[in-house]
Amino acid sequence: MPLDYRFTPAFENPTGSAIRELFKYLAQPGMISFAGGYPAAAFFDQQGLQQAAAEAIGQTPLDCLQYGATEGLPALREQLAALMARRGAAVHVDDLIVTTGSQQGFDLLLKVLLAPGAQVLVERPTYPAALQALRLAGAQVLSAATDAEGLDTQALAEQLAGRPSGSIALLYCVPTFANPTGACLPLDRRLALLRLAVQHDFLIIEDDPYGALRFAGQDVPSLLALSEQVDGAQGRVIHLSSLSKVLAPGLRVGWMVAPAAIRQRCLVAKQTVDLCTSPWTQRIAANYLANGALERALPSLAAGYKEKCERMLAGLRPMAEYLEVSAPAGGMFIWGRCRNGLDAKALLPKAIAQNVLFVPGAAFYGEHPDPSSIRLSFAAPGLAEIDEGLTRLQRAVAAA
Amino acid sequence: MPLDYRFTPAFENPTGSAIRELFKYLAQPGMISFAGGYPAAAFFDQQGLQQAAAEAIGQTPLDCLQYGATEGLPALREQLAALMARRGAAVHVDDLIVTTGSQQGFDLLLKVLLAPGAQVLVERPTYPAALQALRLAGAQVLSAATDAEGLDTQALAEQLAGRPSGSIALLYCVPTFANPTGACLPLDRRLALLRLAVQHDFLIIEDDPYGALRFAGQDVPSLLALSEQVDGAQGRVIHLSSLSKVLAPGLRVGWMVAPAAIRQRCLVAKQTVDLCTSPWTQRIAANYLANGALERALPSLAAGYKEKCERMLAGLRPMAEYLEVSAPAGGMFIWGRCRNGLDAKALLPKAIAQNVLFVPGAAFYGEHPDPSSIRLSFAAPGLAEIDEGLTRLQRAVAAA
Numbered sequence: 001m002p003l004d005y006r007f008t009p010a011f012e013n014p015t016g017s018a019i020r021e022l023f024k025y026l027a028q029p030g031m032i033s034f035a036g037g038y039p040a041a042a043f044f045d046q047q048g049l050q051q052a053a054a055e056a057i058g059q060t061p062l063d064c065l066q067y068g069a070t071e072g073l074p075a076l077r078e079q080l081a082a083l084m085a086r087r088g089a090a091v092h093v094d095d096l097i098v099t100t101g102s103q104q105g106f107d108l109l110l111k112v113l114l115a116p117g118a119q120v121l122v123e124r125p126t127y128p129a130a131l132q133a134l135r136l137a138g139a140q141v142l143s144a145a146t147d148a149e150g151l152d153t154q155a156l157a158e159q160l161a162g163r164p165s166g167s168i169a170l171l172y173c174v175p176t177f178a179n180p181t182g183a184c185l186p187l188d189r190r191l192a193l194l195r196l197a198v199q200h201d202f203l204i205i206e207d208d209p210y211g212a213l214r215f216a217g218q219d220v221p222s223l224l225a226l227s228e229q230v231d232g233a234q235g236r237v238i239h240l241s242s243l244s245k246v247l248a249p250g251l252r253v254g255w256m257v258a259p260a261a262i263r264q265r266c267l268v269a270k271q272t273v274d275l276c277t278s279p280w281t282q283r284i285a286a287n288y289l290a291n292g293a294l295e296r297a298l299p300s301l302a303a304g305y306k307e308k309c310e311r312m313l314a315g316l317r318p319m320a321e322y323l324e325v326s327a328p329a330g331g332m333f334i335w336g337r338c339r340n341g342l343d344a345k346a347l348l349p350k351a352i353a354q355n356v357l358f359v360p361g362a363a364f365y366g367e368h369p370d371p372s373s374i375r376l377s378f379a380a381p382g383l384a385e386i387d388e389g390l391t392r393l394q395r396a397v398a399a400a
Numbered sequence: 401m402p403l404d405y406r407f408t409p410a411f412e413n414p415t416g417s418a419i420r421e422l423f424k425y426l427a428q429p430g431m432i433s434f435a436g437g438y439p440a441a442a443f444f445d446q447q448g449l450q451q452a453a454a455e456a457i458g459q460t461p462l463d464c465l466q467y468g469a470t471e472g473l474p475a476l477r478e479q480l481a482a483l484m485a486r487r488g489a490a491v492h493v494d495d496l497i498v499t500t501g502s503q504q505g506f507d508l509l510l511k512v513l514l515a516p517g518a519q520v521l522v523e524r525p526t527y528p529a530a531l532q533a534l535r536l537a538g539a540q541v542l543s544a545a546t547d548a549e550g551l552d553t554q555a556l557a558e559q560l561a562g563r564p565s566g567s568i569a570l571l572y573c574v575p576t577f578a579n580p581t582g583a584c585l586p587l588d589r590r591l592a593l594l595r596l597a598v599q600h601d602f603l604i605i606e607d608d609p610y611g612a613l614r615f616a617g618q619d620v621p622s623l624l625a626l627s628e629q630v631d632g633a634q635g636r637v638i639h640l641s642s643l644s645k646v647l648a649p650g651l652r653v654g655w656m657v658a659p660a661a662i663r664q665r666c667l668v669a670k671q672t673v674d675l676c677t678s679p680w681t682q683r684i685a686a687n688y689l690a691n692g693a694l695e696r697a698l699p700s701l702a703a704g705y706k707e708k709c710e711r712m713l714a715g716l717r718p719m720a721e722y723l724e725v726s727a728p729a730g731g732m733f734i735w736g737r738c739r740n741g742l743d744a745k746a747l748l749p750k751a752i753a754q755n756v757l758f759v760p761g762a763a764f765y766g767e768h769p770d771p772s773s774i775r776l777s778f779a780a781p782g783l784a785e786i787d788e789g790l791t792r793l794q795r796a797v798a799a800a
Contacts, residue, residue: 003635005603005661006569011512014668020470044465050457057450065444065648070420100500100652100674107673111536112411116516133672136511169406203405235403248465252500252678261405268414272533273507274500278652278678 010136017128018363025352032389034312034376035357037179037332039245042382043304045288045297049248052288060283068279070270072098072255076282079289080255086295087211089225089239095257097267100277102209102242102254106130106172108266108273109205109238109256110137118169123151125335125364125373127179127207130172134366141366142168148326150175150185153192160200168202175223177210177331180364180375184217184329190226198232209242209254212298214330215306224257235259243285245332246301247294251281305332305379308386312378315390319397325376332379335361338372343400345371350396356389410536417528418763425752432789434712434776435757437579437732439645442782443704445688445697449648452688460683468679470670472498472655476682479689480655486695487611489625489639495657497667500677502609502642502654506530506572508666508673509605509638509656510537518569523551525735525764525773527579527607530572534766541766542568548726550575550585553592560600568602575623577610577731580764580775584617584729590626598632609642609654612698614730615706624657635659643685645732646701647694651681705732705779708786712778715790719797725776732779735761738772743800745771750796756789 022035057064063073071077077093084091099105114120116138122131124143134141145155151173160168171193175185185193197204206223224239242254256266270276288294312334316325322342326335338344348360361373381389422435457464463473471477477493484491499505514520516538522531524543534541545555551573560568571593575585585593597604606623624639642654656666670676688694709727712734716725722742726735738744748760761773781789 003659005513005659006515006566007512007665008515011665011668014665016668017671020671038467041462041466044461046457046461046465049465050461053453053457057446057453061444061446061450062441063650065446065449065650066441067438067644067649100678103672104674112407113405115406115408129672129675132668136669136672166406244467248680249467249675250463250465250679252674252676259403259405265407265411265414268411268416268532269536271417271420272503272529272536273673274504274652275529275649276652278500278681279650280648280681280684281678284680 010138014136017132019128019359022357022359025357028352028355031355031357032381032385032392033357034378034381034389035359036380037377038380039249040304040380043301044248045293048288048291048293048297049284052291052293053284055287056280056283063283064280066279068276068282070267070276072277073279073282073286075290076253076286079286083289084257088219088221089257091257095263097256097263098277098282099254099256100274101244101252102207102240103129104273105240105254105256106133106205106207108269109262110134111269112262112265113170113203114139115169119167121168121171121202122366123173123178124366125180125361126172126366127174128363130207131366143366144171146181146183148183149189150178150181150183151189151193153189153196156193157196160196163200166201168200170203170205171197172205172207174207174210176208176220177213177328179210180333180359180361181335182326182328182331182333184220187220190220190223191230194223194227194230194233194236197236198230204237205240206237207240209245210331211241212246213302213305213332215302215309216329238262246298247285247288251285253277253281253285302330308378308383309334311383311386312376312390315387319394322397332377334376334378336374336376337370338374342397344374346400347374347396350399351393354392354396356392356396410538414536417532419528419759422757422759425757428752428755431755431757432781432785432792433757434778434781434789435759436780437777438780439649440704440780443701444648445693448688448691448693448697449684452691452693453684455687456680456683463683464680466679468676468682470667470676472677473679473682473686475690476653476686479686483689484657488619488621489657491657495663497656497663498677498682499654499656500674501644501652502607502640503529504673505640505654505656506533506605506607508669509662510534511669512662512665513570513603514539515569519567521568521571521602522766523573523578524766525580525761525770526572526766527574528763530607531766543766544571546581546583548583549589550578550581550583551589551593553589553596556593557596560596563600566601568600570603570605571597572605572607574607574610576608576620577613577728579610580733580759580761581735582726582728582731582733584620587620590620590623591630594623594627594630594633594636597636598630604637605640606637607640609645610731611641612646613702613705613732615702615709616729638662646698647685647688651685653677653681653685702730708778708783709734711783711786712776712790715787719794722797732777734776734778736774736776737770738774742797744774746800747774747796750800751793754792754796756792756796
């Protein structure tokens, strides 16, 4: 007889990731996937990383093999602080800790900042693994409306009006090339969001894995950088980022910029979570960054994603009557909404029958999902795959 | 004015690791440390790991660089299942998931199994990072007595008598070459512990990072292996292990063997914690194990630690009147107790003045620390350092 285990309430009957549920279809022969958020394998700087790795184990074997400091390898923290400075945020080495992907940064923050039942605002729609982490941590998740430009700060102001100050603990957002919408929050809304954080006394977790993948328009400063300009906003923004989308997810190297009181507590939590991020992959990343290789690679990486994005937008145009889509200025995602009678619920099985995959939008909502929405990623497939996949999607649209 | 952040109760005023507090003394020029639990840098199989790493990125770059499955790289899971079989536990690939060090395995288990306020038994003394994780997770930590052979199961039976069945959620232990005592739990006590788990309906987390480092006596089967032989004990043991002590901590590769219901929930938790353990270091570890290099390296590794342990025991003999010490059959630690008027509290500053470091035993207790105890690790220092460090310790003992 199997044992009757006693689980914590959140884990009595947890649902896994809806996106991972789609993984089984990837094994279908010839499947073309627009579903994942994986970077393009063809864009990995394999040669540069191989060189950085050979240097790491050859020249600094003990850095690679022994336990490392919980806050991260000093050489990597220096490189990441310099990277943040190039991105417009004056960050000192001590302000920044290395995390095992930015996902770990979020998990640490929830341990430190999130009392069970605390209220957390997220974008509607938002990144599913953040939603899942919040639910499992017992947060009460509230959604803030977005439009094509991201968070609708005017609507947020109305949503917050009359609420007691401090009733919202955190706001989590991906302001630059959001997952799933691809939207980039304009400067005036960033400033408005920071003012709302001051007015209503909440912290902002700015998740920025895609910001360096801009391929159109002008850079907008991060919330972290802007927080220095808004009265009372200093110390309200915790910035998470990652090398996963710009270099390689296999490194599992992310970082967090946070005020000292928060950062130090995250380190105490990290000591019980994984002691330290792999010093070996940290050393590889540090070498790669020190070689200047990331800065050299970024322009062609962004150009590569631009080409894929444009190819996908062109291939979607014949379906425009039934599928309204976003045109992102960076990142990896196109967000679509079915219209004019296209049955979104029927679309996924028809697409799978045609051997093409996307993610139904419902996965990205904290509450009241919009069942007409879908997410398409142009990042992983090649150009010919994008063409062929969209031809198949068009057949699926016709059949749905 | 600094912001007044609101932290979760556990993180309002957390204390960091007492062992890490000692790290500052490591910077003292000429310091000899018996404090850390670090493996010997000289024992790293740098050449074998370098070869495995070159194969990994050279032959399977996408395995290294892309996201990997949350449960771990299939090739590594196969190698680890085979390793568990060599260690006497029939483990199928599917029974095992890769974790970011065994520390992550423990963190995942607490998320899944530990309701706030639940009662957890630990050995007295025990591993501090487990204690810390339990405290931060809101557990009520109870201590079970140990003696030179580890958990005193007779005393545990008396401690549990009369308590309602199911009142203890978990028992955490390091039964083989414990940290800090070095004790190895004998077979009869292992069986008695399993029977107690059945009788009182608790789960056992068996943490086994040191088991392969035996240098004296005969192997004793793991609690996991023995759970198959005790009626009702099947499915009650969750086994954690790691490559950190036998290969290299820098890999951050550990694993968990657990019943399906627990394992699947840990995977859901892991998706929100770090998505996957570094596929790159997993691929390196898989290649290293597939090359048979670990099995070839283990005998000389154990012999190396045996020599260090014997050297330290010999060097401690002149202090026997004041310092009673354990003689472990494996692992990395010697546990000592001050006696005959040696003031243990005065010993640490005297030792630091002599440029030698150990860990005061109080760090290892969940409650009522024994202030006369100390932990000495023979793993990291070389033989000459052990000699010199103990000469210094003898001067400190004389001065304390």
